[in-house]
Amino acid sequence: MGIEGRLFGTASEGIDMLYRHRRLDLVRLAVLLVDDVPTAEDVVQEAFAALYRRHGNTLDDIADPEAYVRRSVVNTSRDVLRRRRTVRAYIPPRTLPAPPPEEEVLLREEHQEVLRALRLLTVRQREVLVLRYWSNMSEADIAATLGLSRGAVKSTASRALTALARRLKETP
Amino acid sequence: MTAVEDRLRAALHARADQVTALRPTFPSSPRARAVVHPGLRRAAVVFLAAALATALLVLPRLLSQGDPSPPADTPPPAGPSNNTSPSPAPSPPDEAPGPAAP
Numbered sequence: 143m144g145i146e147g148r149l150f151g152t153a154s155e156g157i158d159m160l161y162r163h164r165r166l167d168l169v170r171l172a173v174l175l176v177d178d179v180p181t182a183e184d185v186v187q188e189a190f191a192a193l194y195r196r197h198g199n200t201l202d203d204i205a206d207p208e209a210y211v212r213r214s215v216v217n218t219s220r221d222v223l224r225r226r227r228t229v230r231a232y233i234p235p236r237t238l239p240a241p242p243p244e245e246e247v248l249l250r251e252e253h254q255e256v257l258r259a260l261r262l263l264t265v266r267q268r269e270v271l272v273l274r275y276w277s278n279m280s281e282a283d284i285a286a287t288l289g290l291s292r293g294a295v296k297s298t299a300s301r302a303l304t305a306l307a308r309r310l311k312e313t314p
Numbered sequence: 315m316t317a318v319e320d321r322l323r324a325a326l327h328a329r330a331d332q333v334t335a336l337r338p339t340f341p342s343s344p345r346a347r348a349v350v351h352p353g354l355r356r357a358a359v360v361f362l363a364a365a366l367a368t369a370l371l372v373l374p375r376l377l378s379q380g381d382p383s384p385p386a387d388t389p390p391p392a393g394p395s396n397n398t399s400p401s402p403a404p405s406p407p408d409e410a411p412g413p414a415a416p
Binding site: 165166169170171173174179180182183248249250252253254256257260271272275276303306307310 | 316318319321322323324325326327328329330331332333336337
């Protein structure tokens with residue numbers, strides 16, 4: 143059962159409470175996918191706006207609103223990353239948006255190494271690893287969120303971990 | 315769990331935990347926008363446009379009805395003659411033509 147059913151009665155309250163209770167977690171998830179907080183906040187905002195545009199006041203026809211919004215956040219983050227990578231192909235890297243340096247500095251060096259290696263994976267590999275190791279989702283849930291088969295999730299996670307380990311070894 | 319998985323999990327949690335305060339936008343308003351359904355909003359726009367057009371058509375007429383200006387077809391002033399052409403002005407009596415000054 144989604145958060146809506148647990149906390150309130152009306153659908154309108156459902157959207158409101160979903161926003162209040164899950165926004166921070168969803169922004170954290172988006173940060174791990176798009177790197178910077180302002181973009182992550184925009185992604186989450188857009189996910190809720192899309193939820194409202196599509197379903198209006200009522201969440202009755204959504205079985206699990208929380209999973210629905212999470213899926214929307216992942217999809218919107220993917221769009222952001224792909225757009226960014228397309229831009230990167232045409233614009234010199236120096237002018238591209240990067241994670242705010244002050245946030246990077248506050249992380250321990252070993253975490254920074256891992257996050258840098260994570261950014262070099264494919265979008266799909268990164269999504270699978272974030273959902274698996276930060277959201278603690280099962281393979282089945284990841285498959286449902288990303289629209290993949292469980293087998294594809296498993297193999298993507300395996301390849302992603304291998305690539306991550308290789309990149310971490312390459313790091314001096 | 316492998317060392318890489320441990321490091322990945324720790325790094326992800328460390329990065330996520332850096333996000334503690336969000337900008338204070340309140341529900342970009344699922345609730346506020348829930349009050350006005352998109353269909354109702356569209357109907358309201360159509361209604362406002364119709365009202366504005368009606369006002370633009372009716373307002374000039376209403377204003378002209380209250381205008382105190384005289385009617386356009388006023389009768390001609392009463393006079394002995396019906397001739398409306400202007401009569402020549404009478405020449406002043408003192409100014410009889412005389413010899414030109416040398």
